[in-house]
Amino acid sequence: MGHGKSPYLRYADPEPFPILNKHSHYDHLFEEMHELEEKGEILVYRITEENKPVEVFTRTGRIKTVPTAKLWHHKSCGQCGNIPGYPASIFWFMNKFGYDYLNEPHQTSCTAWNYHGSGTSNPVALAAVWLRNMHQAWKTGYYPLIHCGTSFGSYKETREQLIFNKELRDAVKPILKKLGRLTEDGRIVIPQEVVHYSEWVHAVRHKIAELYEKEGKAKGIDVSNVRVAIHNACHTWKMMADDYPYDPEVYNGQRPAASTAVVKALGAQVVDYSTWYDCCGFGFRHILTEREFTRSFAIQRKLKVIAEEIKADLIVTHDTGCTTTFEKNQWIGKAHGMYHPVAVMSDVMFAALACGAHPFKVVQLYWNCSNYEPLLEKMGITNWKELRKEWEDTVKHIAELEKEGKYDELMEFFKEYDLYEPYSRTSDGFKRRRSASADMPLFKS
Amino acid sequence: MEGHPYGYNIPISEKTKEVPWEEKVRVYEEVKSDFRFKEFLFGCLNCGVCTASCPSNRFFDYSPREIVQRFLEEDVEVIYDMMHEYIWACSQCFTCWIRCPFVNNPGGLVIIMREVAVRNAFEATKDLLKPYGRVLLKVMTTGNQLSADMLQPDFFPDWGPKMQDNMENIRAKRMAIPFDVGKSVKTAWEVSLETAIEMYTIWRETGIFEMLEKLDPNLYNVIMDIVEENEERWEELMEEEEEE
Known part of the structure; x- marks a missing residue:
């Protein structure tokens, strides 16, 4: 209307x-x-x-x-x-x-x-x-x-x-x-x-679910037993709260729909917990310079609650700070007997894994400090060790090419390796590009 | 005034007491004159739902309800005192805002107060933001706030042993990110020089460099060296292109 x-x-x-x-x-x-x-x-x-x-x-x-x-x-x-x-x-x-x-x-x-x-x-x-x-x-x-x-x-x-x-x-x-x-x-x-990317994921969730049925399941991936805790980011749904998706299929439109809806569309189990509305503890300055606050809040109000109430396999997020806060502040909990290991990743990373994306080349789980390995096993990605070795060999290959100054070979390698062709383009091509940091061989041309 | 009959019972600091009343009023008026102020402050029932759901309230002596109440009571002395340390506890999550039945935005009031505190170069603000200098350096010079080279394991021992492992052979690992502009160590993605130059113009025109100079003169000098170097590099590139 x-x-x-x-x-x-x-x-x-x-x-x-x-x-x-x-x-x-x-x-x-x-x-x-x-x-x-x-x-x-x-x-x-x-x-x-x-x-x-x-x-x-x-x-x-x-x-x-x-x-x-x-x-x-x-x-x-x-x-x-x-x-x-x-x-x-x-x-x-x-x-x-x-x-x-x-x-x-x-x-x-x-x-x-x-x-x-x-x-x-x-x-x-x-x-x-x-x-x-x-x-x-x-x-x-x-x-x-x-x-x-x-x-x-x-x-x-x-x-x-x-x-x-x-x-x-x-x-x-x-x-x-x-x-x-x-x-x-x-x-x-x-x-x-x-428009936020999580809204894009929400909008295309049924296409993502189709891809999972067609390609993810063909690789033996099954997310139906994965227990997922959803964490919505404060700056998506609390800041300018009237401009973020809600949907009748997600708590009858009474909670933010993005992320929850795609996890449901994939057939994983969305499990509710009592502190779903709480922030992660990121705090902007706090994650860097008031870390005792960030880790205390993340552990006591979220990680502990999620572990004790619902025993989730995974926390699905849709923002940068929350993902970082939850996955970097687990190990330190050991110091106080409050270690609650759980995998943490964004909705789109989980969806990509479900649809068969390479866990290390594409989803880059290598950078993750939390325990993602049990999740991969549960999803049926049982060859994750081989896939990790494959990615580590790639890193070695890149390092050797650079050490030997073989930049042309590096560029050729990236042409095959990178995700950008044919869809992603820069607006004015490599040659004209100049970098404000200029620290990679790609930009020395 | 020593505390408040209800709620805010933090004694006013000696430093605040020594500041002339006119100066405190000036700072207070600077906060109130911000165009956002009238959009962030309405009535208040004192229901406390903002404070009950505030993450910072659980671990700091901080209450968003007090921010709203002190402004509604025009408590110049307390507001001035809050602007030194109190307001820096806020996590900027805006849970207070979404939950307030009157649509007050205590987190929004805090950001105005922080901005005014930095602009007036309060000593406590300078001390508090000292460890934050690396972020300011990065964002002001490159247009990125975070980069892989900022995540040094010795700075984040609490993030665990995987962090140490992650940072080994960092250049090659960053190059193994499968999209071209992501292959950078010093920035989150490669920001083109012309884009950074445009951003420097924004900082100049909006008084951000001046804020920085008052906040941390040493940091400001380092930033300006990089900015000027990049601007010179840009001019040279433009000249070269013209010659071609």
Whole structure:
């Protein structure tokens, strides 16, 4: 059902589940956004048929459009830097589905982790960083998909602030002009929807389940006995809470649907526990400099509860910080007799494993500090030791090529090894690429 | 004032007492003048659901209800005192926000207070953020907040023995990440130089470099050296391209 004149604001009719917050203040931004577009102040980067959109519901009953194809990957620094199998699993699925996408170096972090941790930024800077990244996506014609939960939460908040505050728009516009990041007629580019990768996973969960049936099971993988505890990330569903998927099939629309829905679609067992709503203890600055808080909270409020109440095989997450917090803070529990080992990974990593992705080359479990091995055994990936050896041999091979300065051979090797062909491309090719860190042979050309 | 008749019973620090009243009012007004303030503070029943569900409240002397209450009572002295250490306990999870029946956003108020504390270079803030310098260095110069080279095992002994193993032969392992822009040790992904240059312009235009200079002059100098070096490199590349 349409609402007013705005094409961006539609509600489900009839209501898909009991709704507490009808017509929220947040939803009103989609009307304001349309008005600003009509006045010619902003350009709304629209989701089109080319993006193969799928409709989901938010907790207000709003229909949120999730693009599933032709996406510009707004990567996460925490994921790429610390859990590289996280983005690799997303790319692996996109390749499997034959979806076009763009994974390029012309993107910064949202810088919001820093802001929440240290306060060393401000709304104008955050808005400028966001709008620069969005303009880059728009320029390429690929729709932005936000990998990080904090980027997603921060961008939703920044968009709301921009739409409702002329002073913020007026402050950020001259900066964007200086950067050449306005449209030719001087407008700010704002995306129709801010979309998190977990929403993408949610939107394509039935395709993922089909792939599991077809390819995962053919490899002897079976997730039906896997007991899964779901942890939803605070910055996806508590921050700008009216803009995240809810679904009648997940607790009748009374809890966030993403992650839970894909685990259910795969046929694994979602097991409820009493502290499901609690944060992980990441705390932004705390994970690095107040670690006694982070580990105390993670162990006592989550890991211990999950072990004692439901004996889960796996905690499924959908954000960078939560994954890191849970999997890095288990071993230290031994010091206080509070060791509760459990595998931890994101929804897309678990889904990729279920569908037969290589646990080390694609899902990159090597970087994981928690005990993932019993989970692999239970899933039927019993050859994981061989697969790990295969990956370790690959690492040795790469190291030898680099040591001998055989960069051309390395490049040839990556052409076969990497996930990017033919779908992932950089916008201007290898030769023109220059790096802000320039620490890898790939960028010496 | 020594504490409060209910709830907030932390004595006001001697340092805060010594600060002239006008200065405390100035800082308080700086927080209140932020455009977000009116969107984050509404009525309060004192129900305490925010504090009951606050992760930081379980381990620190910190209560989001007190943040809201002190602002509603315009308690300049306590707000000023909170801005030195108290507010840094907040985990920024926003559980308080989603649970508040009045849609107050204590976590949002805290972020405004933190920003003002950094902008005013409070001593406690400088001390508190000292160990956070590595993140600031990385994000300000590369546009990434985390990279593999920041995760040194000797800095994270509590993450266990697998961490040690993970970091051996790190370059080759990073190259074995199966997508091109991920093959980096110093950044989470390869950020193009032109992108970093644009970001430096954003930091300059929005006063972020100035904030950093007040917060940590040494760190600021290191950052500016890298920024200027990259800017020079960019100019050289542009000149080379023009010649070609």
